[in-house]
Amino acid sequence: MNVLFFLCGIVTVGFVLCICIYLIVSGVPAIGKIGLGNFFLGKIWKPTATTVEPSYGILPFVLTSLCGTAGAVLLGVPIGLLTAVFLAKVAPPKTANLIRTAVQLLAGIPSVVYGLVGMIVLVPAIQRFFALSSGATMLAAIVVLAIMILPSIINVSETALRAVPKDYEDASLALGATELETYFRVTVPAAKSGIATSIVLGVGRAIGEAMAIIMVSGNVPNMPKLLGPVRFMTTAIASEMSYAPVGSLQREALFSIGLVLFLFIMMINVFLNVVIKKERR
């Protein structure tokens, strides 16, 4: 019996190894064929050009993913943190429960639904507001991503805020600070590592999102432009995979993008485990 359960446990490790191996094995060949510099620093992605040499530069995708995630975090963290403070400290219990349920529901909504509403509501709105020719822009993707990472930020931050010992707050109040001052000058800094964890979780979620943003971001391999169509690493894989011929360099290059994405996620994970958790000690 022991052996059976042990095997079950090992399967988890097996899956992770499988994923690593497959991504590395299928991603490396293309990087070799294209050349490390051309691949990472190349600004042009035209894998099917027939009148000129095809180019496989993924810099636009990498920069777009980074900028998009940064934008989503800039937009989502302040709102998320303020809401977390509200839920943890300011709100009366009934209101808090209501809003907490709302946050939980937001977390459960499938990403395609966000994409759909974004495509129908947000994209035309951006187009009209900024007088553009098309609203499918990085801005739309940033807004959608920000909404999607809100629940993670709120949940984890709230837990972290609640975990701060009451003595800290009592001491601050006794010294004459108002409640809000206490929350933001004492509680939040004390919950720093938990809040940082929530931000890292949000970053991980944002950089890996594909379906929600494929419908709102325009899908053109440009360098990141706030009010222009862009392609993220994730949407690059999703949009070309279904028609890249099997065995072609284009398809292998898509696997390489997957490998790059995986490396980014691993770096974020390591950052989370090593830097943030160490600070807790």
Place this chain on the structure above:
Amino acid sequence: MKKIICLALALAMVLTLSLSACAKGLSGTVSTNGSTSMEKVVGILSEQFMEDNSDVTVTYDATGSGTGIEAVANGTCDIGLASRGLKDVETEKGLVATTVALDGIAIIVNAECPVEDLTVEQIADIFTGKVTSWEDFGGKGDIACIGREAGSGTRDGFESITGTKDTCVLAQELTSTGAVIAAVKSSPNAIGYASLSAVEGQEGIRVLTVNGVACTEETVLDGSYVVQRPFNLVTVEGKELSQAAKAFFDYMLSAEASELIVKAGAVPVAEVEEAAAEEATAEAK
């Protein structure tokens, strides 16, 4: 002993012969793969075929003409679907294209756009970015060009007829005909190209006339609407199709299928041949 064996063999032969005579119904799977523009045509034909032959399953993967051709070349599907002619590279691989219908590529703009007609040169200028504002045509705002991904047969057809290969500057690159229509519908400054069969019956968009000619089945048939391309069934030369696949292939080219093809918005090749025959007899007179 010998007598029993002979009797048994004879019985076996009779049984197999009678069974094969009973097996009139087709069965099996026919896999088709390729052009997204051919979705309605293949969809309606396969649905009827499956209703007539209940043991056959026809599958359709909408991956784009380029991928469909690859798939049939390396044997992962029975019949490839391409909304363009084959390139030299592809015919050299032993691929054969059989035209099942002609399809117009409709140039569409949003219903709010005041433009109604463009020449091929104007369309080329718009899509290559030489002209960027609707004001040149009596409208307002910047033009957003919506096009297809690189492997698309529709894109290939559009670019070869307008002479804009590899030089299109697109605001959005979408992966199917339906997606282009949806994008043009939701954006007042957009212009795009999509298969006529998918455009019919759609609201919120206007189909432009090209060089003064409207995009309809008739004008595609007589060639006056120039932006058109063939719907091709691609197979490997000399390779035997399975019984079910062969039957479906023949069905698609038959006269019974013509009505359904028209319903799907394309021009069946049977009609094209009819029209050519009529022209020949008219000339002969």
Place this chain on the structure above:
Amino acid sequence: MTFEKKRKLWNRAVRVGVYTASMLTAALLVGLIGYILYRGLPNLSWQLVSTQTSYIRDTIGILPNLVNTVYIILVAMAIALPLGVGAAIYLTEYSKNRHLTRLIEFAAETLTGIPSILFGLVGMLLFVQRMGLGAGILAGGLTLVMMILPTIVRTTQESLKTVPQAYREGALALGAGKWRMIRTVVLPSAVDGIVTGCILAIGRITGESAALLFTAGFGLKLNNFVKALHSSSATLTVALYVYASEQGKIDVAFAIALILLALTLVINLGANYAGKKLRRN
């Protein structure tokens, strides 16, 4: 400005900020649900949910997608549940090697962080191509197993930990073997937590789309279970993407979005309820 004035201003501004952020979050949810109801409800019809799409009759039906979603939940849970519970049992009851435990837990944690599009990529390479399963419910289900395993392992582990040690010792003292003890005493007491984990996993499966695009496919035809295992079968989320993005049938997409929303709501409430029952025990 005097210090007092600045301080009052700060407090007021922060108060406004906190309330605005929370109202915004709540409004987002209400707006989202309201809009989907508004666009989706008029398009929801019996014909839509009980037939499949027909070109000849020019109608649209999403029955195949509903059925596919159910199939894939069954396949994924049938594999992931025993694996996950087995792994959790190993971690809490059998494991004597602390390093091994840490390794398995770290693997599970890593799996949670990987974006779904990478699961889809690896799933395609491993299950669809390498193992030759072809795009279908089986390949899609196996890919989902990789994604939901950590959830089941974690919730089962936590629920096993809440079983009092006394139960275990009592059974062992009465002469039961270890496996018998686990089977007859520990597992039944931990059932609530396992059920919660299952509900959470089902919720995740229902909303998943990126992982299924290339593993379960885009097919919109109705198939029986055995056939669906190997044929391209789109679940509700993928169907939403196809109808919205590729076919431009926005009304159908909103109807699907409404159904997905309703399912998410029911599953969320179910998980909440099960979770509360667990905590009460």
